[in-house]
Amino acid sequence: MNLLPSLVLALSPPAWLDDAGADHLSVMPAVHNWAIQRLPAFARDMHGTGVGHAMAYEAMARGEVGSLETATFNRIDRVLHNPPRNPVDEASISPTFIRQYGALEKVFDWAHLLHFQTIDVLIHPGWSQARRDQEIEKLWRNYQSQPYALTGLPMNMEFLSSSPYDGAFRRAYPKVNGLFWGYHWLQTAAYDMLYEIEPRDQIPQYVVLGDQYRRIELYRTNRDFMPMTAEMSPRFSKRFPMIANAFDNLHMLHDNVNDILAQDWEKPRKQAEVKAAITRVLASTHADEEPGEGEGLHDHEHVPSVPGMGKMKGSDGDIMFMSGMGWMDMSRCAHCSIPLPEETATVSANGWTMVVRCLACARDMAAETPGQAIIRTRIQGSSRTLVMISDEEGNWQSNIQGVVFLEQTGEHPECADWSRAFATSEGFDAFVRENQISGASPLSLQSWSERNLGRPPTYRKIDRPNPYGVKD
Amino acid sequence: MPAVGWAQSDHTNIESGHPLGFDDAYSIGYGERSFGFSRSLGPENDFHVGATYGFAKNQDFTIGYDTKGQELEVSYFRGLRREIEDQPGLAYRVSAHVPRNGSAIVTIRGIGTKHLGQYEKLHFNVDLLLASDVGIGVTLGYSSPIGLPRHFDTQFLAEVSGTVPKDQRSTARFGVGLRHQVNPVTVADIGIQVSAEETRLKFGMSVAF
Amino acid sequence: MKKLVLLILIFGVMGVVSAHEADCPYCAEKIVQNTDKQDNEVVVKVGNKRIEYRCLYCVIKDQRRYKGDLVVYAPSEKVGSPVVIKRTGGKWVGPEKMVVLNVFKKHTECAALSRAFSTREALDAYVKRNNVQNAKALSLKEFIELVEKPVQK
Missing domain, CATH: 3.30.450.410 (Beta-Lactamase)
Incomplete structure (x- = not known):
């Protein structure tokens, strides 16, 4: 599939992409804000992801791609080993990038804010699950009220990753790309750690997940595709598919942008391509569309049993390829x-x-x-x-x-x-x-x-080749 | 420049009075509400409290009270543009100081912010005072993060300012200070301002809610 | 009840076999599945876990992550009859006559070239049948010493 360039031309970017205003937005005032700080290790790792994003983008904006896998990687890695206690102002770490791609930062930050506030709701103590669900719905409406909002519809991931430049970044800079996907692993895995789980039961889980993140996930360079929210947090994604989709669309935008910035193009072309990439995933581009309708860019088909995950490369009904697990039928027990x-x-x-x-x-x-x-x-x-x-x-x-x-x-x-x-x-x-x-x-x-019941006689392995062709 | 949604009260978003006298070209975030106080120790001690509300994108409104002149202060801030490529960020602030006994002083401040190198920024503030003693004030501010690339929570600030009140001698002032992110919603600041007439120690805090 | 007993018997026999095909925890290469003619999956039983590895070398290299006692079911020359070796209190013990082949250069070959055999004769037959170069029959002790040398692969 190689349809992106022609379809990009058909999209007209919204006018706000050229707005000169800083347009800073604050978190929605709420009692739960910054509850994430109650899980200090998790909070610090999450704040570290902001530093990692910003340092890599700053290096790319300054034309320092030659140092990405060495000096920049080492600089980021140092921070990830000693992450900040407080949230960081990404713009202050990547000022060159912000001056060049200010509209993109508005989209990223607005979505990151949704990340943080939904996490806060799930950590804030003393609320019933129904109250948390209501608050998350409210956050979602607040998120969608701004033009920078990404669509909550499932997007065809194969389509979004079909540009001629797709994969350029991960091929050229596998270690830094591994960090990006590691951050996205943490951000997506966190939701099931928190969802419908009392705050006192969250911390012990992060001992396990945090260790996995810091020791393994940040340094994986053999993933076939970015971590998907519904893969990492199926329970949360089932309840809030639109949020799972928005996060996947955000992470795909990160991948698209990385691939664009990795190109040997003049800055105006990169800026135009970034605007096109933003436009593809904005909520306004897909207004009034429905899951399962449309074609190409507007193909909002999802894995049938997983409404919080867009169609993946090679997926066939409920059968899809999961990196690290192989082909799985998402409607059936994995075991x-x-x-x-x-x-x-x-x-x-x-x-x-x-x-x-x-x-x-x-x-x-x-x-x-x-x-x-x-x-x-x-x-x-x-x-x-x-x-x-x-x-x-x-x-x-x-x-x-x-x-x-x-x-x-x-x-x-x-x-x-x-x-x-x-x-x-x-x-x-x-x-x-x-x-x-x-x-x-x-x-x-x-x-x-x-006890151990061994291999279930009912288990059926789905034997198909890896659609990403990375491993056999 | 504060990013959307990170720290609510952001140590990188420079407001006059916390601790020095200059502004950067950015309002607080849309929807943000913050409360701040500052204490100034000099020949005459001073205490200032204020509340700011980001009531629209790139716009905020502040109402405050200053014990020294028993002044009520109101101000409106408007960000006009962010820094784009090599062009500076621009903004203005209109303030009115209403003393308990005396006539109001209105100040119109033009603000420019521009990076100088990768992380350092210059902030150029020009004040036009509209009162019985109309005058002009100019402040050149400087800010730079401290601790990069390992620490991300402290800004160093410096300023040089001159005021030319009508029919009076001009005054010059120099100041240095720090803004430190204490937690996601709190910034503490400390600074010192020196002029021929006085030396002032300043400290304060801003809290978002 | 009969069905239950039957199921338990089936599960008992198959209890050391994993349901899912995964990558080797040590070398990250695909675990080679058992076939009708040859077993390939090395299974480590530790506590309540049964973890598959690609070869015996990978097990020894990765052993320090486990604190408890280990039982390793290493595929032998005979389908369904693994060589069972144990680490008890940190000490490795295996059948008296067992030998190990360990001549792989890259991990893409480790499943075929790092294997246990119940006898020296079985190893020789395997070497001959598969035309293995530079083959040497190692005792379990020699094998573990070799693998634990830091210069080894």
């Missing part, structure tokens, strides 16, 4: 390949997050993956989401003391019935009695951890 029920669990390990049908699937999938893992699921008898964290050797800890498990092993098409967790043994007893399950006894966390 046993049986269609997903309404209530699911997720398992996060080794940088990915997968949706599974039951806790046995989650545990066994984690058991075959190196490193620590996190399982999240709603459970009966508690308004608190169950969050379990395992060490390197698969020993699990739970945020709910006294959690017990039913694992009355049967066939996988029914695994969501025979593998369950309960906040209390009374809840277990009531469920067993109500459903007339004979011979079931509650498993403690330790007994449950030691």
